[in-house]
Amino acid sequence: MSKPRILVARAIFSDIVDRLREHFDVEANPDDVIWTQQELAERLADKDGVLTTGSQRVDAALLAAAPRLKICANMAVGYNNFDVDAMTAAGVQGTNTPDVLTETTADFGFALLMATARRLTESEHFLRAGQWTKWSYDMFAGSDIHGSTLGIIGMGRIGQGIARRGAHGFGMRVIYHNRSRLAPALEAECKATYVGKEELLRTADHVMLVVPYSAASHHTIGAAELALMKPTATLINIARGGIVDDAALAVALREQRIAAAGLDVFEGEPKVHPDLLTVPNVVLTPHIASATVPTRRAMANLAADNLIAFFDGRGPLTPVNQPVPGLRA
Secondary structure (H helix, E strand, O other): OOOOEEEEOOOOOHHHHHHHHOOOEEEOOOOOOOOOHHHHHHHHOOOOEEEEOOOOOEOHHHHHHOOOOOEEEEOOOOOOOEOHHHHHHHOOEEEOOOOOOHHHHHHHHHHHHHHHHOOHHHHHHHHHOOOOOOOOOOOOOOOOOOOOEEEEEOOOHHHHHHHHHHHHHHOOEEEEEOOOOOOHHHHHHHOEEEOOHHHHHHHOOEEEEOOOOOOOOOOOEOHHHHHHOOOOOEEEEOOOOOOEOHHHHHHHHHOOOOOEEEEOOOOOOOOOOHHHHHOOOEEEOOOOOOOOHHHHHHHHHHHHHHHHHHHOOOOOOOEOOOOOOOOOO
């Protein structure tokens, strides 16, 4: 019996591609070419499965061009690149990689918060430009983290990890807003208090965004929300591009309506809104919150595990939808 045919849409660890070859006829992309949607569709025309990253859009048009496709295994915890309704209607399974990146991403969220609050990027640029000639009492004076109020919007696994770091590690008062309130035991573990969104924005010294992207969460933070924040507050986005109105944020930063922002994700990335590149009080990183070698390997292996388990009949390990079985025989 011939092996199922799969596409690995972006470059991943070569030994994990070799592992996939033990189970599948694999077309890989070791040169990490960014294919157009048409090029991706052409490669998927004869494939039974695909290992995707967040940069491949799976929608109804792509599914129609790939009649054999049965599973899309995303190497990411987020899956806003999937049109889940279209995939479910077409009988195509989607999977993601939760849990394996929780702690690493929470670490990075806290690192970005600290860099933003303490103005690390501004001060490094100042030093590298040869402008440091003397000490002064207010040189790059930022805001405290210890003992301050941390407001988290989106209290899933990563949000909870950030809450624990803040409360237990830095003695922060933690407040959060979420679609649903956590169980009392989880709130106690995180030392977190549930509040409304407006109260969080008005109260927090540091606002951390960890909410999944959807049409409902688009521009969760826009001009109106930024206006509610303290002028001394910082905003950190490690969620997804589109959660923040980047244009409105650039205006708020330039006019010092808030003190600073730290962004790992951007609307329309890898393009960054040009106005964000002209304001000094923002820390910018290129979507690297999960970027440690052990974590990225774990993500790639879980995506591979989903493909292997699906085709050997065990079913997906971390599904994101429940398509009607057998629609694509």
